[in-house]
Structures are given as structure tokens and as C-alpha cells.
Amino acid sequence: MTELPTDSGVNALLTACRNVSTDPDERARASIDRSGYVPGGIPDGIVYAESVDDVVETLRLASLYRVPIVPRGAGTGLAGGSAATAGNVVLDVSRLNRIISIDPVEQQAVVQPGVLNAEVNAATAEYGLFYAPDPASTAICSIGGNVATNAGGMWCAKYGVTRESVLSLQVVLADGQILKTGRNTIKGVSGYDLNALIIGSEGTLGVVVEATLRLRPKPLHTATVAAYFANPAAAAQAASAIIAARIQPAILEFIDGGTLAAVDAMMGTDHSSRGNAFLLAQTDGYGALLEQQVLIEAITPFALSIEQTDDDGRAAELVAARRNAIPALQLLGRVSIGDIGVPRKRLADAVQGLAEITARTGVKIFVIAHAADGNLHPMVVVGHNESITEGPAKVALGEMFHLAQRLGGTLTGEHGIGLLKRDWLEEEVGSLSLELQKKIKAVFDPLGILNPGKGI
Numbered sequence: 001m002t003e004l005p006t007d008s009g010v011n012a013l014l015t016a017c018r019n020v021s022t023d024p025d026e027r028a029r030a031s032i033d034r035s036g037y038v039p040g041g042i043p044d045g046i047v048y049a050e051s052v053d054d055v056v057e058t059l060r061l062a063s064l065y066r067v068p069i070v071p072r073g074a075g076t077g078l079a080g081g082s083a084a085t086a087g088n089v090v091l092d093v094s095r096l097n098r099i100i101s102i103d104p105v106e107q108q109a110v111v112q113p114g115v116l117n118a119e120v121n122a123a124t125a126e127y128g129l130f131y132a133p134d135p136a137s138t139a140i141c142s143i144g145g146n147v148a149t150n151a152g153g154m155w156c157a158k159y160g161v162t163r164e165s166v167l168s169l170q171v172v173l174a175d176g177q178i179l180k181t182g183r184n185t186i187k188g189v190s191g192y193d194l195n196a197l198i199i200g201s202e203g204t205l206g207v208v209v210e211a212t213l214r215l216r217p218k219p220l221h222t223a224t225v226a227a228y229f230a231n232p233a234a235a236a237q238a239a240s241a242i243i244a245a246r247i248q249p250a251i252l253e254f255i256d257g258g259t260l261a262a263v264d265a266m267m268g269t270d271h272s273s274r275g276n277a278f279l280l281a282q283t284d285g286y287g288a289l290l291e292q293q294v295l296i297e298a299i300t301p302f303a304l305s306i307e308q309t310d311d312d313g314r315a316a317e318l319v320a321a322r323r324n325a326i327p328a329l330q331l332l333g334r335v336s337i338g339d340i341g342v343p344r345k346r347l348a349d350a351v352q353g354l355a356e357i358t359a360r361t362g363v364k365i366f367v368i369a370h371a372a373d374g375n376l377h378p379m380v381v382v383g384h385n386e387s388i389t390e391g392p393a394k395v396a397l398g399e400m401f402h403l404a405q406r407l408g409g410t411l412t413g414e415h416g417i418g419l420l421k422r423d424w425l426e427e428e429v430g431s432l433s434l435e436l437q438k439k440i441k442a443v444f445d446p447l448g449i450l451n452p453g454k455g456i
Contacts, residue, residue, distance in 0.1 A: 007044065007087070008065075009065035009066055009067050010044045010045065010065070010067055010087070010089060012061070012065050013045075013047075013058070013061045013062060013065050013067050013089060014044075014045045014047070014089065016057075016061055017047045017054070017057065017058055017061065018047075018050075018054060019047065019048040019049070019050055019054070019095075020045055020046065020047055020048075021045065021046045021048065022044070022045045022046075024042070026046060027042040027043050027044070027045065027046060027090075028042045029075075030042075030043055030046050030072060030075070030084060030090045030092065031043055031083060031084050031085065032075075032083055033075050033076065033077040033078070033079075033080060033081065033082045033083055034075070034076050034077065034078055034137075034337075035077060035078045035079055035080045035081075035083070035336065035337070035418065035419075035420055036334045036335055036336045036337075036388045037079075037080035037083050037336075037388065037389060037418070037419055037420055038387075038389075039080075039083050039084065039085035039419075040085055040086070041085040041086030041087075042084070042085065042086065043070065043084035043085065043086070043087075043088040043089060043090045044086065044087060044088065044089055045089050045090070046089070046090040046092055047089060047090070047091050047092065048092045048094075048095055049091060049092065049093050049095060049096060050095045050096070051096070052096070052170070052172070052178070052209045052210075055091065055093065055096075055172045055207055055209055056172055056176045056178065057176070058089075058091050059091075059172055059173070059174055059175065059176045059207065060175065060176030062089070062174070062449050063174055063175045063176065063447060063449065066447060066449065067089055067449060068087060068088045068089070068448075068449050068452045069088070069089055069090075069091050069207075069449055069450055069451070070082060070083075070084040070088045070089070070090050070091065070203070070451055071090075071091050071093065071144075071148070071203035071207045071450070071451060072084070072090050072091065072092045072093070072094070073092075073093055073094055073113055073114055073141075073142035073143075073144040073145040073148075074094060074114075074116065074140055074141050074142040074145055075145075076137045076140055076141040076142075076145060077145060077148075077149065077415070077416070077418065078337045078339070078415040078418075079149075079339070079412070079415045079416045079417060079418025079419070079420045079421060080418035080419030080420045080454075081148065081149065081202045081203065081416050081417075081418035081419070081451070081454050081455075082145070082203070083418070083419055088452075091207060093112075093113045093114050093144055093207065093209070094114040094142065095114055096112040096113050096114045096144075096209060097112055097114035097115050097116075097142075098111070098112050098115070099111050099112075099115055099119070099120065099123050100112065100210070102123060102124060102127065102129075102215075104127040104128075104129060106184070107129055107214065107215040107216065107217070108167065108184065108212055108213065108214060108215060109123070109124060109131065109212070109213045109215055110210065110211070110212050110213075111143055111210070111211055111213060112143075112144075112209065112210055112211075113142060113143055113144025113145075113147070113207075113208050113209060113210070113211065114142050114143075114144060115142060115143050116138075116139065116140065116141065116142055116143075117131070117133070117134065117135065117137075117138040117139075117141050117142070117143060117146060118138045118139045120143065120213065121134070121138075124215055125218065127215075128217060128218050129215040129216065129217060129218060130215065130216055130218045131165065131213055131215055131216075132153075132155045132156070132159035132160065132164075132165050132216055133146060133151055133152060133153050133155070133156060133159075133160075133161055133162045133165055134153035134154055134155050135151045135152065135153040135414075136153065136154070136322065136323050136325070136326060137326075138153065138323075143211055143213070144208050144211075146162050147162055147166060147169070147198070147199050147208050147211055148200070148201065148202050148203050148208070148416070149162075149200060149202060149414065149415060149416040150162045150163050150199050150200030150414060150416075151414055151415075152370065152373075152375065152413065152414035153370075153414075154251045154253055154319075154322065154370065155250055155251060156370060156372075156373060156414075157248075157249055157250060157251055157252050157370060157372030157373060158248050158249065158250040158251075158284075158372075159216060159250070161414060162199055162200075163196055163199045163200065164214075165213055165214045166182070166195065166199055166211055166212070166213060166214070167182050167183065167184055167185075167186070167195075167212045167213070167214050168180065168181060168182030168183055168184055168195060168211070168212040169181045169182060169195055169198055169199075169208055169210065169211050169212070170208070170209050170210035170211075171198055171205075171206035171207065171208050171209070172206055172207045172209055173205075173206045173444060173445075174206070174444065174445040174446070174447065174449055174450050178209075179194070179206060181194040181195040181197075181198055182194075182195030182212070184212055186214070197440070200416065201455065202416045202417065202418065202451060202454050202455040203450060203451040203454070204441055204444075204445065204450050204451045204454055204455045204456065205440075205441065205444040205445060205450065206444060206445075206450070207450075219250070219284035219285050219288070220285075220286070221284060221285060221286060221288040221289070221310070222250070222282055222283070222284045222288055222310065222312070222315065223282065223283050223284075223288040223289050223291070223292035223308065223309075223310050224280070224281070224282050224308065224309050224310070224314070224315040224318055224319075225279075225280070225281040225282070225292060225295060225296060225299075225306060225307070225308050226278065226279070226280055226281075226306070226307040226308075226309075226318045227278070227279045227281070227299050227303045227305070227306045227307075228271070228274040228275030228277070228278055228303065228304045228305050228306075229275050229276065229277040229278070229279070229302060229303055229304055230275060230276060230277075230304055231257075231276050231277060232254075232256045232257065232276065232277040232351045232355070232367065233348050233351060233352055234277065234302045234303075235254055235256075235277035235278065235279050235302070235351075236254065236277075236347040236348035236350075236351045236371070237302050237348050238279055238298070238299040238302040238303060239252060239254060239279060239344075239347055239369075239371035239372070240344060240345055240347055240348065241298040241299060241301075241302065242281065242295055242298050242299060242371075242372075243344050243345075243372065244298070244345075245294055245295070245297075245298040247283070247291055247294055247295050247298070248291075249281045249282060249283050249291070249295065249372055250282045250283060250284040251280060251281060251282040251319075251372075252279070252280070252281050252282075252370070252371045252372035253279070253280040253281075253322045253368065253369070253370065253371060254277070254278070254279055254347075254351075254367070254368060254369040254370075254371040254376075255271075255277065255278040255279075255280070255321065255322060255325060255367075255368050256276070256277055256278075256351070256366060256367040256368070257272060257275070257276035257277055258364075258366045259325050259328070259329065259366045259367065259368055259379075260272040260275075260276075260277075260278055260321070262325070262328040262329050262331070262332060262366070263321050263324055263325055263328045265328065265331075266324060266327065266328040266331060267320070267321070267324060267328070269321065271321055274304065274305055275304045275305070278321070279299065279303075279371065280318055280319065280321070280322055281295055282315070283295060288310075289310065292308060296308065322368065325368050326368075326379070329366055329379055329381055332381050333381045333382050333383050333384050333386070334381070334382050334383065334384055334385075334386060334388060335379050335380070335381050336379065336380040336382075336388040336393060336397065336420070337377050337379050337415065338376070338377055338378035338379065338380065338397065338400050339375070339376075339377060339411075339412045339413050339414060339415040340375075340376050340378065340400055340401065340403070340404035340409055340410065340411065340412070340413065341373070341374050341375045341376070341404065341409045341410040341412070341413035342374045342376065342404055342407040342408065342409035342410075343374055343407065343408050343409065344371075344372070344373065344374040346374070346407040346408065346409070347369070347371060347374055347376070349407055350374075350376055350403065350404070350407055350409070351367060351369075351376075353403040353406075353407070354367055354376075354378050354400065354403065357396055357399045357400065357403065358396075360399070361392050361395055361396045361399065362392060363380055363382070363392050363393055363395075363396040364380065364381045364382075365378050365379065365380055365381075365396065365400075366378070366379045366381060367379070370413075373413070374409065374413075375413035375414060376413075378400050380393050380396055380397065388420075389420070397420070397421075398423070398424065401421070401424045401427075401428075405427070405428065410428065411424050411425065411428050416455065417454070417455045417456070418454055418455070419453060419454060422453075425456070434456065437456045438456055441456055
């Protein structure tokens with residue numbers, strides 16, 4: 001182990017905790033997530049928690065010595081929420097990775113925060129169940145991070161985001177106390193909803209050490225539609241037509257032409273030869289094929305071509321185009337993934353507005369979207385050595401937010417505020433709301449040691 005940092009509080013904490021690292025390479029890796037944000041320094045050390053007691057003791061000592069703690073799981077966040085810098089100690093919970101129990105009758109799973117999202121579905125599939133929130137990073141993102149950001153994913157079109165699928169939590173507070181939120185029943189309105197408050201709080205109120213997840217019956221039938229369009233506006237109009245037809249697809253995803261080309265280059269596929277925009281839709285349940293036909297009727301006036309299938313293998317190939325969109329763009333440069341939300345009927349306006357931002361700023365913006373709920377991911381791509389937090393890229397990010405605001409939308413649908421979006425938070429929520437949020441933060445974390453500078 002390398003020499004411990006000289007700061008007395010940090011030094012005392014790292015000396016007292018188990019499973020500590022001050023290796024410079026490990027600290028550098030723990031300083032960043034997948035947002036493209038690069039902090040000005042690296043954390044002073046890392047504590048690898050292997051039990052709830054490790055988390056309790058770390059936070060107790062952090063409170064005693066006034067040491068800022070940055071909770072971290074898989075490190076796949078997209079807003080700088082787990083980024084850490086000098087003076088911070090990272091509390092890594094990725095080794096808390098047990099699936100504690102699965103109850104197929106109550107359709108619940110109890111898991112630790114380091115369990116990967118995909119591992120939950122692999123474990124529950126044998127019972128004919130699944131966990132609905134499925135970010136594109138499902139194979140590498142952890143449940144603790146999903147809870148911290150209220151993550152969504154493709155299935156959120158029908159089944160909702162993380163908040164709708166987490167029944168209860170165990171949370172270690174800043175002083176080391178363990179708080180139980182929620183309950184193990186589907187219904188329950190006793191007291192304020194602290195469970196919902198913790199979900200999406202980005203590790204600023206406490207560190208999640210256990211989650212009781214609500215599972216769903218796996219649909220027996222799935223029907224998939226892949227549609228190609230002459231331009232993104234036509235695809236966005238088709239998505240709005242699906243919503244207007246009162247269909248509830250399980251998946252409804254939008255990909256623009258530039259992103260399709262990047263996916264083709266990485267995967268060897270030919271999507272971009274068929275159109276300059278793409279919609280992927282899935283209906284499920286006993287009426288999947290009937291809904292599929294209504295969906296096709298809704299989009300036919302806008303589409304160049306439509307492919308439909310109920311073959312699981314072909315469906316997986318089509319879904320892979322969406323899941324691989326971000327990795328494909330990361331081959332082109334540093335990527336900052338936006339996360340704006342707009343009313344669903346304004347999806348086409350948002351797509352057009354993003355094209356205008358590219359024209360004004362010269363910044364390359366690629367667009368994918370969870371079209372069923374109006375959640376767009378405009379992705380700024382700059383050179384591998386260029387900054388996303390200053391210059392034209394920062395201007396483009398600001399314009400994205402103002403576009404969403406003009407259309408009646410939001411700065412972030414599912415990735416959180418983190419460090420990247422703090423500049424625009426008050427403009428969206430208002431000064432009174434922000435002041436109340438700061439007071440709530442002070443109740444949970446009076447010393448301000450939990451993930452400082454993030455969220456609010």
C-alpha cells in the first residue's frame with residue numbers, strides 16, 4: 001500500500017477502516033464515471049465495504065472526522081454523480097453483491113446494492129419473473145446506482161422506473177444509523193414516503209445497503225416492430241401517433257441516423273442503409289400480436305419500411321442496436337449523454353430543436369430516446385481530449401435544457417443532476433423548492449459529508 005494522505009481526518013478514517021486502498025491507479029479509476037466529467041483531482045482513498053457493518057463504521061468515522069464520502073457502485077453513472085476528487089474518500093459498495101432472497105409467490109427479491117441489474121433478471125427468470133427497470137447498461141450497472149438515480153430503461157414505457165419497482169430500502173445515514181424505508185407490501189401510506197425520497201437522491205441522503213424489489217410476471221408473448229424513416233422528424237411523429245392510438249408498448253425506442261451509422265460501424269449491421277431514423281417497438285402479453293397490428297397501422301403513414309417479428313432471436317438482434325448505441329458513439333470520441341424529458345406530443349419538436357442546436361453551436365449531437373415517455377438522450381460527442389464542461393459543449397448542454405424547458409419538460413428524466421447539471425437546477429425547480437430540498441438534505445446529513453456538491 002502506498003503512503004496514506006497527510007490530512008489528519010482522512011488519515012484517521014483510512015487507518016481505522018478495513019479493506020482500504022490508496023493506490024493512485026485505483027483512486028484515479030474511482031474518480032470518474034461514464035459521464036465524461038473529469039474532476040480536478042483524485043480521491044484520497046477508497047474503502048471497499050464487504051458488509052453492512054463496514055458501511056456503518058465508515059460513515060460513523062466520516063461523521064466523527066468530517067470526511068466527505070462519495071458512495072460508489074459500478075461507476076456507470078452519466079451525470080458525474082459518483083465522481084470524486086481530492087479530499088474525498090470513496091465508499092465502494094460493489095462487493096455488497098448478494099441476492100439475499102427471491103420470493104416467487106410475493107414476487108419480490110431482496111438484494112444488496114452491488115448486485116448488477118442483469119443478475120437480478122438472470123436469477124428471477126427461472127421463476128417466470130423479471131425486474132422491470134432495465135437501463136441500456138443493464139449488464140454493467142448496479143442496483144444501488146439504479147436506486148440512487150431512479151433509473152429507467154426501455155421497459156419503463158409500460159412498467160415504470162425504479163421508484164415503481166422498489167418496495168423498501170435499508171439505508172445507512174451519515175452518522176452510521178440504519179434507516180428502514182418503505183414496506184414489503186404493495187400498498188402502504190403510513191407516514192411520509194421516505195422510500196420515494198431516497199430513490200433518486202444520488203447518495204446525498206444516505207447509502208443504500210439493501211433493497212426489496214418488486215418483480216413482475218414475465219410476459220408469455222412478445223411482438224417486435226422495427227420501422228425505418230426518411231428523417232428523425234418522421235420517426236418522432238410516428239412515436240406520437242402510437243401514443244395517440246392509446247397503445248401501451250412495453251418498449252418504444254427512437255434512434256437517429258447518425259447513431260444508426262455508428263452502431264452499424266461497430267456491429268457490422270446495415271440499419272442506416274434502410275433509413276435515417278429508426279423506431280423499435282415491442283408489445284407484450286396475451287394481446288401482443290393484436291396490439292402490434294394497431295401499432296403498425298399508426299406508424300405506416302410515416303415509415304419507409306416496417307419489419308415485424310415474434311421470433312425471440314431476431315427481436316434480440318434489433319434490441320441490440322439500441323443497447324449498443326452509447327458504446328458505438330464512445331468509439332467516436334468523448335460522449336456526454338443528455339437526459340431531457342418533454343411531453344410526448346412534443347417529441348418531434350424536441351428532435352427538431354436539437355438539430356437547430358447543432359447548427360448554431362457546431363457541436364455534434366446524436367439522439368436516442370425512450371419515445372413512449374418523452375425521455376430523450378441527446379449525446380454530445382467531442383474529441384477524446386476535449387472538455388464537455390466548458391466551451392461549445394457546455395453551451396450545447398445548456399441549450400438542451402432550455403429547449404426542454406420551452407417545451408414544458410425537464411432537465412433530467414433518469415440520469416440525475418450529479419455535477420454536470422447543477423447550473424440549471426434552480427431554473428427548473430425554482431428557488432423555494434431548492435431551499436426546501438437543502439433543508440431536507442440538512443436533516444439527513446447535517447455535516448454535509450454525503451456526496452457533497454451533487455444533486456442539490
